Amino acid sequence: MELQEYIDHLLAGEDDICAAEGKDQAVDLQGLHRLYVDLIEPSQYRIGELWEGGKISVAGEHLATATNSYVASTCYAPLARATSGGPRAMIACTPEEMHELGPRMLADLLECDGWDVDFYGTSMPVRDLIGAIRERKPRFVGLSVALVMHLGSAKRTITAIREALGSETPPIVVGGNAFRGGEDLWRQVGADLYAKDASEAVQMLGALKG
Numbered sequence: 001m002e003l004q005e006y007i008d009h010l011l012a013g014e015d016d017i018c019a020a021e022g023k024d025q026a027v028d029l030q031g032l033h034r035l036y037v038d039l040i041e042p043s044q045y046r047i048g049e050l051w052e053g054g055k056i057s058v059a060g061e062h063l064a065t066a067t068n069s070y071v072a073s074t075c076y077a078p079l080a081r082a083t084s085g086g087p088r089a090m091i092a093c094t095p096e097e098m099h100e101l102g103p104r105m106l107a108d109l110l111e112c113d114g115w116d117v118d119f120y121g122t123s124m125p126v127r128d129l130i131g132a133i134r135e136r137k138p139r140f141v142g143l144s145v146a147l148v149m150h151l152g153s154a155k156r157t158i159t160a161i162r163e164a165l166g167s168e169t170p171p172i173v174v175g176g177n178a179f180r181g182g183e184d185l186w187r188q189v190g191a192d193l194y195a196k197d198a199s200e201a202v203q204m205l206g207a208l209k210g
């Protein structure tokens with residue numbers, strides 16, 4: 001199905017048609033990656049443009065986002081692996097960050113790649129994040145930032161983690177819409193690694209599995 005046709009179904013609230021398309025694509029892991037990065041992600045970006053341009057309402061955006069969340073979870077579940085005991089990954093949104101679908105999709109694809117993922121969802125408080133890293137000792141921490149205005153908070157979060165954990169700090173990986181505005185932004189917030197999408201991230205992070 002073409003992107004525009006899929007978006008039309010999203011906006012019409014046709015979750016059954018969207019899920020059927022997702023299942024057709026996600027017949028294997030490669031298909032799931034394609035579904036996430038080549039269909040769900042660009043459809044959400046397009047929804048953002050339509051919303052920003054006043055072409056669709058907030059209700060339209062919410063419906064599309066909820067439908068894409070449903071499609072992702074429906075299609076990922078059959079390919080998920082039992083990963084308890086595997087290398088641990090930690091994925092969280094920085095404080096105040098409410099965009100959850102992108103990091104959730106990354107968490108899903110990492111699980112399918114054998115990582116035991118702790119996914120913390122939106123707006124993770126810094127103190128609690130540091131406590132969780134101490135306790136759970138992940139191989140890396142992934143921080144998601146969608147809003148450009150949250151880049152400062154991302155930098156403060158990373159600085160606080162490094163100050164608290166010193167040489168015990170695991171590699172800090174960042175990603176999300178906010179970093180698309182400039183090639184060097186991820187370095188400026190003090191991260192060790194960056195990936196532009198979830199597929200690229202899974203490939204890059206394979207090197208940390210050990």
Ligand code: B12
Pocket residue numbers: 036037040041044045047048049051052061065096097098099100101102103105106141142143144145146147148149173174175176177178194195196197198199201
């Ligand atoms: C849906 C949505 C929302 C929903 C989110 C609901 C949810 N459950 O997630 C809600 C309604 C909450 C929302 C709120 C707001 N939003 Co909003 N939102 C969007 C929208 C349309 C889609 C987001 C999405 O799902 N993207 C799809 C995912 C798959 O893409 P992604 O997040 O980039 O993730 C991929 C990669 O980046 C990567 N990745 C993501 N995280 C990580 C982490 C790591 C470690 C790695 C390696 C990789 C990685 O992997 C993912 C898959 O490949 C975007 C448009 C856009 N361009 O993203 C606007 C957008 C991000 N929002 C925007 C704005 C302005 C807002 C609000 C300020 C609006 C308002 N006035 O209230 C608030 C702020 C809320 C907050 N405090 O965070 C702007 C941001 C502009 C800017 N320059 O910063 C955007 C770009 C829309 C626009 N075009 O104007 N939003």
